[in-house]
Amino acid sequence: MAIEAEENRRDFLILATSAFGVAGVAAAAWPFIRSWSPSADVLAQATTEVDISTVQEGQMITVPWQGKPVFILHRTAEMIASAQKGDKETLPDPAQDADRVKKPEYLVLLAVCTHLGCVPQPVGTGNYGGFLCPCHGSHYDTSGRIRQGPAPKNLEVPHYEFKDATNLVIGKAMA
Amino acid sequence: MSKIMEWIDARLPVTELIKSQATEYPTPKNLNYWWNFGSLALMVLIIMIATGLFLAMHYKPDALLAFNSVEHIMRDVNYGWLLRYMHANGATFFFVAVYIHILRGMYYGSYRAPREILWWIGIVIFFMLMGTAFMGYVLPWGQMSYWGAAVITNLMSAIPVVGEDLVVWIWGGFAVADPTLNRFFVLHFLLPLLVVGVVVVHLWALHAVHSNNPVGIDLHEGKDTLPFHPYFTIKDLYGMGVFLIVYCYFVFFAPNAFIEADNYIPADPMQTPAHIVPEWYFLPFYAILRAIDFLGAYSKLAGVVAMVLSIAILFILPFLDRSPVRSFRYRPLSKQLFWIFVVNAFVLGWVGYNPPDASLFHGAVPLILIGRVSTAIYFSYFVLLWLITALDIEKPRPVPKSL
Numbered sequence A: 001m002a003i004e005a006e007e008n009r010r011d012f013l014i015l016a017t018s019a020f021g022v023a024g025v026a027a028a029a030w031p032f033i034r035s036w037s038p039s040a041d042v043l044a045q046a047t048t049e050v051d052i053s054t055v056q057e058g059q060m061i062t063v064p065w066q067g068k069p070v071f072i073l074h075r076t077a078e079m080i081a082s083a084q085k086g087d088k089e090t091l092p093d094p095a096q097d098a099d100r101v102k103k104p105e106y107l108v109l110l111a112v113c114t115h116l117g118c119v120p121q122p123v124g125t126g127n128y129g130g131f132l133c134p135c136h137g138s139h140y141d142t143s144g145r146i147r148q149g150p151a152p153k154n155l156e157v158p159h160y161e162f163k164d165a166t167n168l169v170i171g172k173a174m175a
Numbered sequence B: 001m002s003k004i005m006e007w008i009d010a011r012l013p014v015t016e017l018i019k020s021q022a023t024e025y026p027t028p029k030n031l032n033y034w035w036n037f038g039s040l041a042l043m044v045l046i047i048m049i050a051t052g053l054f055l056a057m058h059y060k061p062d063a064l065l066a067f068n069s070v071e072h073i074m075r076d077v078n079y080g081w082l083l084r085y086m087h088a089n090g091a092t093f094f095f096v097a098v099y100i101h102i103l104r105g106m107y108y109g110s111y112r113a114p115r116e117i118l119w120w121i122g123i124v125i126f127f128m129l130m131g132t133a134f135m136g137y138v139l140p141w142g143q144m145s146y147w148g149a150a151v152i153t154n155l156m157s158a159i160p161v162v163g164e165d166l167v168v169w170i171w172g173g174f175a176v177a178d179p180t181l182n183r184f185f186v187l188h189f190l191l192p193l194l195v196v197g198v199v200v201v202h203l204w205a206l207h208a209v210h211s212n213n214p215v216g217i218d219l220h221e222g223k224d225t226l227p228f229h230p231y232f233t234i235k236d237l238y239g240m241g242v243f244l245i246v247y248c249y250f251v252f253f254a255p256n257a258f259i260e261a262d263n264y265i266p267a268d269p270m271q272t273p274a275h276i277v278p279e280w281y282f283l284p285f286y287a288i289l290r291a292i293d294f295l296g297a298y299s300k301l302a303g304v305v306a307m308v309l310s311i312a313i314l315f316i317l318p319f320l321d322r323s324p325v326r327s328f329r330y331r332p333l334s335k336q337l338f339w340i341f342v343v344n345a346f347v348l349g350w351v352g353y354n355p356p357d358a359s360l361f362h363g364a365v366p367l368i369l370i371g372r373v374s375t376a377i378y379f380s381y382f383v384l385l386w387l388i389t390a391l392d393i394e395k396p397r398p399v400p401k402s403l
Helices: A001-035 A077-085 B002-011 B014-023 B034-057 B066-075 B080-107 B116-138 B143-160 B163-171 B180-210 B226-254 B280-291 B296-320 B332-353 B366-392
Strands: A048-052 A060-065 A067-076 A106-110 A129-134 A139-140 A146-148 A160-161 A167-170 B026-028 B225-227
Touching: A001 B080, A048 A139, A048 B225, A048 B226, A106 A167, A106 B014, A129 B014, A129 B116, B002 B014, B014 B163, B014 B226, B014 B332, B026 B226, B034 B080, B034 B226, B066 B080, B080 B163, B080 B180, B080 B226, B116 B180, B116 B226, B116 B296, B143 B180, B143 B280, B143 B296, B225 B226, B280 B366, B296 B366
Parallel strands: none
Antiparallel strands: A048 A167, A060 A067, A067 A106, A129 A139, A139 A146, A160 A167, B026 B225
């Protein structure tokens, strides 16, 4: 009986000590792990403001946002019509053109191919009048939707807002 | 589980190694808390390597970027302030642990036969540690970093004939500059990894001859020893808890206590701060360096030689001490010499901290004089220890045959 109690006591002490040690090491590891996350100066670059007043109809500009390229396309009536013609349920990643723009004239796209991350070529290079990714031949239309090729999803539309008539803010301020 | 261990043990005797060298490793049952500081030093080494690796992921070893990258770590990197303060204060606590570890060895005669090689490896580690600490202090590229680097590298110029060329070679230029910073960063990264290797040899040497103990006698295994686990694992863990509390106090509540304010001024090769001091752990040796100022043209070289000798003399300590008894517990004269040595080390540190032209009692006692006397006392410890033991002047008290 006495020996049994001793053993229970020792088991408990070893377990408690180990649990305390593991919790302590885990807590101490947290700052090390967190130090890899984006630092304050990186988070401060969360938004990019762009003056779009000089972008002519049919013209496209590429701006950097968080170290990645963003396409801003001033669409012609023809491009808009072509995009709306593509509002079909049979697309690989069905989406309405109206849901992908805030103003039909301006298409804002994160220019990172959803296949393996290459930057697609400017508008007009691919089938459907849109963007061709040179790496593995994905074709995106004038709404940035995937129409042909290996990419699984449409080009992402980043969060953006029209600050006023001529200024566009890409991204959301963080921290 | 046991099947898997059997399979491994048949090929690599892991269980046997853990048993013989860790869990069942025979450890003197009378070890006191002064024996905690070896494992504490190892713990700090691990903290330093872990924080250092993560700091290196954000730091930029470039004269134009270094200072700002440290501020970037402090302000922008998540928990960067914690990593840096742990690392900067870790240096202080590393030396606290190592100094106590060395003094413990001196007091209980842990350097005596058959532990000479163990002792020597320890001194080698100490030298490597000083080099690593010095080069690490250069990396933030503040005023103290820069001028500390300038002063310490200039010590080499005291070496006859090749000194001047040697300094230019170390700098990679004609002053401390970008090439110096870049190579110091690489060496500061490399040296601790080498220290880990030498620590392994230190432990190997320890396990070959086993621990000394407060009584200083050779022990009978079993009768005088206990298995390392759980008796000393728990004692080491307890010591770590206490040590970490003090360490964390400084990291969280007084992180700049050991950092000179001037090091938050970016390095300026055109202007030296009014009063430059080394880190506290170098102060006694800095005082010895400055104490030799009465030899004219030879003062510079003699100062450097004295400073190096003050540590290198530890190498011959095993041969200076001729007493039949190891532990100072039974050696009344040696014990007194030891405590004079310890107090004197603090005096040297205090002298080293003050400006070279400072004085006591309104100029009556120049500090340089105290520095010279203290330096003499420092070295006389080794001479007197040899004298009183070689000439049998000290009569040791009776030593127990077993514990």
